[in-house]
Amino acid sequence: MSFNFSGSDGLENQLERLKLVELPAKVSSGIRKESVAAVITNVWLLEINETYPIYRYDVQIFELYPGKKGTVEPRAKEITRNTREDYLIVDRRNKCLLVLKKLFEQNRDFFGNKSCLVYDRASILFSCLKLQIPKSGVCTFTRAKDMFSSDCIGVEVNIKPCVETFQLTSTDIKSTVSTCPENVNRNVQQFYELMLSQEAFFADNDFVCYDSNHCFLMKPEDFGFNEADIPILPEGKYCGVGSSKSIKTIRGAKQQRLMLSIVVDLKKGAFHIDNQPLVDKVSELFRRKTKSKLTKPEIELVNKMLKGCLRSCFKAVLQKFISFEELFGYLRHQEIYSKIVMFSNEPRLYRFSSREGLISVADYFKKVYGESLKYPDLALVVEKTSKGLNYYPMEMLEICENQRVAFLQQSALQVQNMIKACAVVPYRRHDQIKKLMRALKIDQGGRKNRWCQEFRVKVAEDCLNVMSKLVAWRPQEYKELFTAKCKQRGMGVQEPIFEDFINNADVTCVRKVFEKAKANGAAFIHFVTSDKLLFHARETAAVYKIFEISFFKRIFYLEQIKVFEALFQIITQNLKTSNAIQIRRRPQTLDNIVHKTNLKFGGLNYVMQMESKEAQNWIDRDDRIIISFDFAPTLLPRKSEVKELPSVLGFSANCGSHPQNYIGWYRYVKSNRDEVVFLTLVMLYSILDKNEKGLSEFIAEALRMTKKNRTEPKHIMILRDGVSEGQYKYVINTELEHVRKGCALYGGPNYKPKITFLVVTKNHNMRIFPKCFKGRSKFKDNIPPGTVIDEGIVNPVLTEFYLNPHIALQITQPLLLTSYLLFELQGSTNTPRYNLLYDTAKLTLDEMEGISFALALNLQITTGATALPAPVVIADAMAARGRNNFSGFYMEKKGNIANYTLEKFNAELGITGRPLAEIRFAA
Template sequence: MPPRPPPRGGRGGPPPRGTAPPRGAPPPGAGRGQSSTAAAPPGQVMLAEHVQTIGVRKTGYGREGRPFEVFTNHFAAKITDKIIIHYDVIHPSEKTLPARLNFEIIEALQTKCYPQVFTPRAVYDGRKNMFASQIISFPSGHETQHEFDVFLDGIPEDPSAADAPKSYKVRLTKVATINPEVLHRFLSGQQSHDNSVLTAITALNVVVRMEPSLKYPFNVRSFFTNRETKDIGQGMVLWRGYFQSVRPAVGRMLINIDISTGVMYKSGSLIDLCLDFFGKPGNPAILAPSRGLPERERQRLSRFLVGVRVVTRVAQAQGQQRPGGRQANPRVIKRLSNQSAKDLRFSLRDGTTQSVADYFRITYRRELRYPDLLCVEVGSGALLPLEVCEVLPGQIMRKQVPPDKTSSVLEFATKKPEARLESIVNGLKVLEYDQSEYLRSFGLTVDTNGPVKIKGRILPAPTMLYGQGSRQQNVNPRNGEWNMIDKKLYRPASINRWIVIIFERQQRFSQNAADDMINGLRNATAAVGITGFQSQPRVSWENPQADVIGTLRRHGMEMRNTAGGLPDIYIIVLPDGAADLYQQIKHFSDIQVGVATQCLKSNKCFRAKPQYYANVCLKINVKLGGVNTVPDAKAIPFLADRQNPAIIIGADVIHPSPGVENKPSFTSMVANIDPMFSRYVAISKVQKSRQEIIDHAQEMVAHCLRMHINYKIETGIEQKAAFPRRIIVFRDGVSEGQFKQVIDGEIPKIKAACAALNLPVTPKLTVVVVGKRHHVRFFPMQGQGDRSGNCPAGLVVDSEVASPAEFDFYLQSHAGLLGTSRPAHYNVLYDENGFTPDSMQQLAFTLCHVYARSTRSVSIPAPVYYADIVCARAKNHFDPSLNVDLSETDLTPTDPGQKSSAKTLSHYQKNFKPLAQTAQRRMYFA
């Protein structure tokens, strides 16, 4: 047995009464779409009055827009009429086991230990649920419960022998009988979305995923094969995979199939994996502490290796394999040592100590080739030299991909629509639905003749308005695009003083380059109507390694002393790879001082074309309080109703990267303050890690309402119109399983915020979830796509593949660029404003056109997009010296030799600084 290391030492207030959200249906007169007593057309159902839903019930379908047929990555499925038996699965006296091992245990249970009991075989979800197509006859004769002893290689001749292999206890308990009739009723609009429907859908998903889960590496609803791979370096290899999910649709069940990408650890020698991580293959010496391996790099490698399963060459050499050729006892890496194999010592039973290198030499008669290299500690506590470890293939890396590898992942994952659909259809050969014994035994069939063809609509784009002096003030976007040639911004900003600071060596960014950049900005700002940039700015080259915040503050004070005021904006030129520099600048500008900054990358602005500076002007204008463009309210009744002023709020939560511990989650809200829905303010908070519900929703909504009301009063809008009568919240980042949590946990807080402000009129509330993390795709008919091969911007689908019971729709609001466009999925959870499908769809589409950074419609409404950005920038609220990074774990006592720096939530909340007063009124996040 390899040596073990020595032991280590040492909310918002309650909601007002009577404001509880409705259950399953909107309040009287709310959320009523275009209901009808006539029979529903194909692809539509009429919902029975008694049906209850989680969100707002579906009462109609949209009609606006021109018809547009598309293919979708769904395949028709015929569901079984056979009763399904649900069993609960537990492992008594066992810790929670990895899903991979759970599947091995259940497979051994059914095929090696008790095959006569499990005929036909049941299906299992890897955790707690098993489903059988008939009642299992337990050996004990007991009808509802039995406990099995399971051996991974089959029951040995003498299970009680001292040298018998380990057994796992599995207890099955019958918990329910599922009648598929509830699914048929749900699909036809006659059944509520209750637990019986949810369990039936879960069972069908487990059926289709059972076989791939036994054969391939898997991750929740996707599995991956090595038929198509790409080595992207740093110890990572991409594998092509397939996603599959059985989903209820209008009138029928469908299987949603998509291609996916898995990031795997590179298999083979652990030393080679470590060297590949550092990008220095063939040079094992860099892994030796005595050769100067930096501590920070050792920590980075240690975090990367945590969770990797390895087998030892020692075991292989001694023939330690289980029957069937399976490797004996894979070990899971817990951490990387901070000493080499020859220096790392442990205590023997006789009180003496021995190095790891000596242990392997004496015990295994193996002289290490690289005794100067580090060791890994595995889950059992054993210490293993790097050179004796082999990394098993097919291990999914569940950590965030480094930023410099994101482009490689996107390149591998991106496929044009036609190629993606072809790949999906070809994937049916891998899925082999018609060959699956599990699908046959449960009576589930899939139509593999081709993807489903459905009907959608292309919504008309809103007219966008520009400012006086434009050759064309009214612009009609075509396929989500328009240009700013000869156009003035709707409300251009102006400045009095500005500074240019260059954090790049003057040899790389010379005076001529600076003059060229300044002239480019002058020409671009003049063209769109921004004034003040014709004045001569102060220009200074500064050392990026010096005190950046002190440098910015010094220049600001010098300008105040000599020019009578602080600069209105800093134009800052940054070198490549300056993320830490950028964070310091934003902490200074947004948190400490509240002055606008615009950062430019030196390689981007060097000899840049006018289009580059035109795009920069869009950001500068809104940061200085201007407005770029607004939608024509005449075409949008909701926006044009000045008798019922509205505030639109975007809300989001961002969590630490996968596998990262000791870091908080950040929340954000963004709200319009103007009546044209183009100028926004933001607020962000820090809360408990990985909690999706927004703790401070009441405080944040109240802040948004105050900013909205004060701005309108200060800008001369009459008192009555300053107070919103309608609140529409677009909530990002919520999965379908969390809808009820939002209804119960956030809506009462929003209403409490309104009550606490004593508004003259209680605003009516609508809450819509905007989903992006799904696998629904739409593909145009031959010759009907845009230049990228995607469906045109404005495609909306609210039938056929949408929910049969709830108010939802898919909207592809943007023009395609690379790959296959992903539509956003909108679910209306709560509605007191009486939106019809057409009015909600048109509102969402219009808000996708007011994103200030571009002259294109974007994939989600601008307030949601802004909320995403504000969340991502929340780390700037901390002093840069705290080094807050959601992609890295704080050091904890589990890292030997390191002092704990784990930070509590209270620590982060205490150090989370609010926006500077002047920044609160600016779109600093643009």
């Protein structure tokens, strides 16, 4: 092992990488329960009947193109490299598969039987035979140019043994789990994951696969899915259906030996309609035929909804070089695939140079192609290249196939329709999972799967059954206590200081509203938007009615309310009159308004009552502080001079006078950004910078407030969301260290309270169903709230449990038959998973499960349970509030924030040390 001592930072980073993290050993299963019940899962055990070696190879595939003028060496383009674009992912992997299939067929002596090989369609190749690689360490194959595009002169394939882990053993399951994350070897799991995907990879036109975990059906109707399962979505999109699968190491229901299992779940995602003309796509966005010039708000919306899509073009490309007016045009004869950067209006103003002088886009196509553009006034599509900007007429373009809808391209209408499409009742979901297994040929024990037969792997015929327990809770008493107090005390409301009615309001009115409220000493402003419904407000409040706000203005207007709430430190409440109208039909709407208002003024709507004094003490200990935090990257609506955008740290803690009362803060911090692909979304996430003090100072401030309001904490319990298994080492080495620094900042080096760090997530594909579906009922086929599973399907060496605190999503929507009817849709429960990463308090599993369940019932806005514990929900909401306030502040300053530092952002928009810091202002 060698070290580079060229700089202190380099040495520090290398020593940091050498740190070994040891997670707590598995805690014994809990005994607290009211009853037990058998449940079924979407887990199938794998039986590996033989022990044999598996060899791993690295693959590189290059397309060869003519080199520069005067050179003989061809130009190589690697197609095994990763990319973020869906179309390119599928295109490159199809090319890689085509190349390797040809090599398999023509070099059987080298590769052996195709079923002996497992290929990920990119850079990883497993083989149960040791390939005869030359002494040079690389085996190179060259293919003729007949494989791809006309200008491709050949294909080169390099295969070499993997340097890190070359040889695996088929039954080496023990290496896949460890209390030390760095000692976990996932190569065996990766092999079986890929092996069970080979049928999908090699099936012609049955699947589109973006990785080994997620495969979508090209023709779902061929496998038993109907139109209701794959509805057409608005805005030129459709709902695709496929599978999400993974390999997990467990002990099984009877605590047997370590075994591998496959977890298969139904996966749905929104896709852009394949090969749809771009003009039709834009028309669907606005629900009207688009023929003429788009307005400025429409251009902004199109840029948001279509930016980043890959499109194809068979016509001319106009490229911008020196100035806006002087454009150079040239013709590409092959099909073009590239990414939409933006849409630009005023196409008639664009000119480029020709032999006869400057010529417009429309005149160019008329003269060169003899075609008149049908929509010469439609916006041009802009593509950014290394040489300049390319401009395309919209009617010459179409959307490439196999493109999932990105996170920022989702509209509220599309999300609403996707929620309905994804709300699959349990018995149907279980049935559809079986259909997906049949499509992947891993049903019937895998007897029809060529690779299962070759590698002697048997998939269990039936899904795994495990025992669950129902933990104690008292919902009836809890609700009656809350109702009784409301009836007894009510809510006193005085007349507001003043009321204003503003017609034709715009965003400039928001500041005036706050300035007037501040001058009159108002502590609370209640906004009612969109129509003329009168709504009364709480004492010492100013009431504003804002009417006739357009769709685009409304979004900005709501952001500005929250920005000025932070700037002026005045509590606000916004009510859409469309929601207020529903109060008679939905009295819970009024309940939520009252709950939020009470919380925003420092109140507590109810307290949880546990079944025993011991359990009550778990959530009512004055010397225990429960904390959650989360990060969110900031985004700007347009290009800015800000070189390094901050991230937002959202934070929540029960540091008030009552241990069940949680408040929240946010702060702008320095962090390192990265991207993670989860399911169908490419998301930004933030990794806290090691020198950032924001989290430490939040911890110290929460400890100070707890001591002031109750007593000095002896135990800190942290609930953290949004952490993957690969980030466990980062959490222990970085975030936990910031917690310790916060303790020292508060109480000095001798203050060392007990710390428990628990990670909770819903980002997994494990599903749990009752063993018997009760007559295919929509409302009784989910596991009940309070269901806990801490055996059978959990990590065999780490403390892990699944806790379902909530009722699955229910959607009420109109259905027009012969009359207006209401019906409900209900989905399948997505049970959160909890993992213990650190614990010096030595909590029992009963206590961890009891606290987590109680906190899920403690959101205070509604009397129902949330899927995640309340502090986790609050911290996430605070991070989102900080991100939205950053964008709104940018708009308020008209983009002039280049000279702002983190300290200045926090001074103007932050919460700590200001009047709103001691209440839950963002309820």
